Amino acid sequence: MTAADRVYHIIKQRILNGGYAAGSYVREAAISEELDYSRTPIREALRRLVSDGWVEAIPHHGARVVGWTQHDVEEVFELRVLLEPQVVRRAAKRIGEAQLSALSRFSEQMELLCQQDDERAVDEIAVLNNQFHAELVAAADSPRLQRLLETIVQVPVSRRSFHHYTREELLGSMQHHREIIRALQHRDGEWAAAIMRAHILAARTAQMRQKQPLTKAEVEHQCSKEFLNI
Template sequence: MDAIPANSSSVVQTATARVHEVIKKRILNGHYQANEYLRETSVASELNVSRTPVREALRELVSEGWLEAIPHRGARVVAWTAKDAREVFELRLVLEPLAVRLASTQISKSCFKSLEILATQMESLTEQVDTNTESRSDIASLNHEFHRTLILASNNQRLANLLENVVRTSVIHRNFGNYDLANLRRSMRHHREILEAIAAGSPEWAENVMRAHLLAAQALHVPHTNTPSG
């Protein structure tokens, strides 16, 4: 029963923000399951706050797509369907390439440097997947950071917000668990090639590698098994 830390650090946070965070975590780790109703009073008493901050947190989570509001029934954890996965992928496939294209014309030197460092770290971790059991999840977080950095470099705050909200809700399911070494290496080559395209001053190249990057990842989750020689 994880109670809210009264003052986990010197940073003062509002109760609403803490409740928001806790609920999001609980959705991600499965404490709240799909289609489960979150009643204001229950959450409030569990987290030792009043209903007010809970109400506000729930509304925020609804607008972010984590919950859906059922009038006079409460907020329900959204169930992730195949359609949701399709919708998010369709959006990602146009938004992330856009971000890379925009970023490639105006990225700062320091930002590009951090991307190179992230790529290098992921590459070295990739070669340790057989011996280091932690490396897959480490790659996942570095990968997330890589994409996030790239998106922020697009200099389009709305785009960044959209991707944050749209993609984050789907992150539950995506990690590198079912990537074999070959696919991992291709993924890492994509990262490197995006940086090469940016360095070469070719937004179109960068954009298309990103599309390939996303489509390759998608193909792993939805195996089509269409071998031409078959």
Template sequence: MTKTRSTPHTTATERVYRAIRRNILEGVYDGEQFLREEGLAREFQISRTPIREALRRLVSEGWLEQIPHRGARVVEWTRDDADEVFELRSILESHAVRRAATRMQPSEIARLRHLVDAMESLSSAQQSESREDIATLNDQFHQTILESAGSPRLQRLVNAIVQAPMTTRSFHRYNASEMARSMTQHREILQAIEAGDPVWAAAVMRSHILAARPAHHRSDAPLAESSHH
């Protein structure tokens, strides 16, 4: 990955952000647990300013929720929550790629090809950092398709329901065969778009999104069975 210049302050914020996110993924921080600035500052032996900025970013991405007068709390997703999000994504993003397949410009197709190549090259690595990088590239892949659909309304709807933890948690829990299947589906979505075939593209997109659901549900600590809390 290309290195970018950063100040010690931004480096500290990024380091804390990644550490907290990894702890949420691995269950170190429980669902509905409050994360306090002072406690995290002691844990990471760092000032509260980068902690505060990391927490703000995690709230904006859906990892944490800000509770008035109480602080930031780890979001707990129930099985019903996850099922609903995956089903909505499968419907909306299938529609998005159906539109994008006949509208995408050559430069956008080239970007998709680059993202697919990059994900495939990372998928053989077993480090959790590689999984996080794949999740970031995956988000860019889906966002490129969404933007190419040419529907600001559809884009707003998808962005309103897609939470970063849903995708990242799925990749974090994939076994080797699930990762290989995901890479194959990305490649097939790209091929369908290159062929200008909206029906093919939509069918693969729906399968791709729904196939991630079992991995998201799989955890050492099962998701709650109840509905919204």
């Protein structure tokens, strides 16, 4: 890992575990002094964190952790459970063999990573998950639905986090992926839609376990631009 990589992961983990609260600023000078790094890798790490949606750049002030309220999260899930089953319902009628093969490949790779127990593996799962769900959206072939979901979710493409899932929840998420693929192979849109609905409701249950107001970063492992996270 480069110095910028290390700084990126340190700051991200602190956001996830509450070390940096929603609305707080991540200061270059303080990080530089604490970690004994020059400003260059710290600035690079902060640019990545902004790009990935963990923080936002505030002119003349610096990088601030972006927060979502519990109400925001609940509203997003209410809309997702209405719209995202339609994505796979449409995909069932349109998906090609190459897309089905890609979904199976992503699913297999995620399952292999589930056997590892470290933060890097979880991050890799999130990357593959983005690809899995992007493939579903492409298969649905509905620019209007895609734009609508983009407006609702309002978060950038990034390496989303599964850090708050229990192992049982993570494995359950992987099983949902497998069953969605089976439904699509049978061209059964209603089956696929039912599993997607269960998928989202399971994600909502895991998320709503959180008692305190959530940072946007904590939400992003479920509410991401690929619309169908986990």
